[in-house]
Amino acid sequence: MSTYLDHAATTPVRPEVAAAYAEELTRLGNPSSLHSAGRDARRRLEEAREQLAAAIGAEPAEVIFTSGGTEADNLAVKGGYWARRAGDERLRTVAVSAVEHHAVLEAAEWLGEHEGAEVVLLHVDRDGVVDPGHLEEVLATGTVAVVSVMWANNETGALQPVRDVAARAHAAGVPVHSDAVQAVGKVPVHLDRSGLDALSLTGHKLGAPVGTGALVARRDLALIPVEHGGGQERGVRSGTLHVAGARALALAVEMAVADQEAEAARLRDLRDRLVAGATAAVDGLRVTGPGPDHRLPGLAHLTVAGADPDALLLGLDMAGIAASSGSACQAGVQQPSHVLLAMGYDTDEARSALRFSLGRTTSDADVDAVLAALPGVVGSARKAYAARAAARTSRGAVREGAA
Template sequence: MTAYLDHASTTPLRPEALEAYAAAASLAGNPSSLHSSGRRARAAVEESREALAAAVGARPAEVVWTSGGTEADNLALKGLYWARRDADPRRRRVLVGAAEHHAVLDCAAWLAEHEGADVRLLPVDADGRADLDALRAELADGAGEVALVSLMWANNEVGTVQPVSAAAELAHAAGVPLHTDAVQAVGHLPVDFAASGADALSLSAHKFGGPVGAGALLLRRGTPLVPLQHGGGQELGARSGTLDAPAARATAAALAAALADPGEGERTAALRERLVAGLRAAVPGLVLRGDPVLDAAHRLPGNAHVTVAGCEGDSLLYLLDAAGVECSTGSACQAGVPRPSHVLLAMGLDEGEAAGALRFSLGWSSTDADVDAALAAIGPAVERARRASGSARTSRARRRRPAAATGAPSAGTAAEAS
């Protein structure tokens, strides 16, 4: 039996979402059509929009349906940047957190390369929390040049909750809009769009038990935005394309189910705390990364991100997978080359420390049995990974060492020995 502890990557589809999707998918009708089937599909979309908006403290007119978090992030950053630059050509500076998801970082990098953006990364502290003093300094340095600020609600790797409301207050005082990537937060933490002060917020259905390929951008009323795609003018022109009524139904149903039980977050957090305590007891040299305070004000309830000294995270992942425990590493592979996590490096870890990263993430379907399986597997996995790492280091050292000559050691060998 598999212990699935990778909910931060994608959460299993909730039964309520599957039922809603199947019911809506069995019906024909384009939501933009005027006949009865079209009007029925439109009603499904709008009812789902109203339900989603109510769940996250937004107005229905502020919900723009997207294909998920990545599209929502791109629509927010590019759309806000273009609108602000078009209104004032001086506004080319984009401020983003150094520990953001690549959907934000890579989008900002694209704007720098192709659209002349001046991208500035906001540093984070050792817990992965954004430095508000750095944001304040950037805004004071050139408020008239800043197009937007983007700061995630909660970090996808180490789980640290970010000071979004405080950042939005600073940004607004300088006349700058703020976007927040709340993909990891919605459905797991209290999220109130209106109260947060954010001007745009990204969410993704498959992070809270909805379908993959569905999400939304919340856009505060009156916020200028240039669309990425053009066509039928759906979503008030912000995002053209035929609306996916079944996905909207399933997204709203999943979020309603996620928020229906106020004790679910506490249950998940209790499982996480037992997992963290067991990991620390089983593995010498294991360090919990992210905010050490394990409550919803500081950390995602299902997140347990650790680093293990003397191990490669990839090796641990494969060994745990072979034992029936599924989790993830803190590294990203680009072009097939393993790289240390940019989040951990931004937090001040060196590459060696960042190499041994593992992220266990729990959710609505997690059980005590999943935690038991992880705790039973982690000790043997670490032991094998450390042996393999030690053997690899010995092998590399031998390859670097000059071949010994017959008789007395050479000058080079003697110098190395000293």
């Protein structure tokens, strides 16, 4: 793949991170063991915890290492709900934005199906930003156990007003979690300044290996474990601690945060050039989400009117360009984007979307490659769409005639 523009799905491991990870794999010691090898492993693990905490404005004791963002989201939503409900049975509402990643949405829906929770999807506007009025209405019921609103949307890149959400929720005595998987290293993320009670992050969006992540949760946030075992990580996330993963994650977060300001400016320029060139070259392309200053600097999300979505991605792939239609977790399942539907787009628009997500390895040449290939790819995808529409019309006419 000569042009990789799917960094929001996963991004290359940084060489320095790979070296640290490989070095740790040669070492021995369970960090829960009391012998010298175990104590040495524990020291390296705690150094990684301190390193990660410092990078995102948290205390080391607030870092709970996980296998990634999905596990962290589930622990925050389910564990937070159970803990609050244990203290007050009237608290049965889980309020999450309608544009959340499926790791949050499915966790909330599971609580609704299996634990009797009332799940409220917070409304968003046409830009995909949470409606504060609806949030206030939900909080006023006095039944909300937990609120979860993502920091940055994984499809459109829209940034949510997490500080305002946290302030409103706290005024009602409700804790707030944010899925910050797409935000860390892309925009400034600081737990203490945000007012949030917890945030999730994952390594493979930052230059660390897949299978690394963390839930960063304030020490006074009560959580009930989702899984049970040896009681590691404040007793809420059992399992033998992955020292190599913790070291890799902490280094990747530290490096991404250190580079964030300069890299954001560089990616913003590339993104804006891509969007301007694409919309000028192809009729019917629309940019989704808020204005350029209110979405992730390296993400361009477009709807392509009258185009077959599979043909769009396959055409780009044949041109050596990796892009996506939205969340990689839903790849292979041709369904309209729940994010775009929540934003008020119709079903056809919600199906025919393209996401170009730029990252550390993206260059001007990559943008040039997209702009050169896109008109032809869209033209072919529109022909495919028209052919399918004609076929559906023909089949309908045959069935009507037979009847």
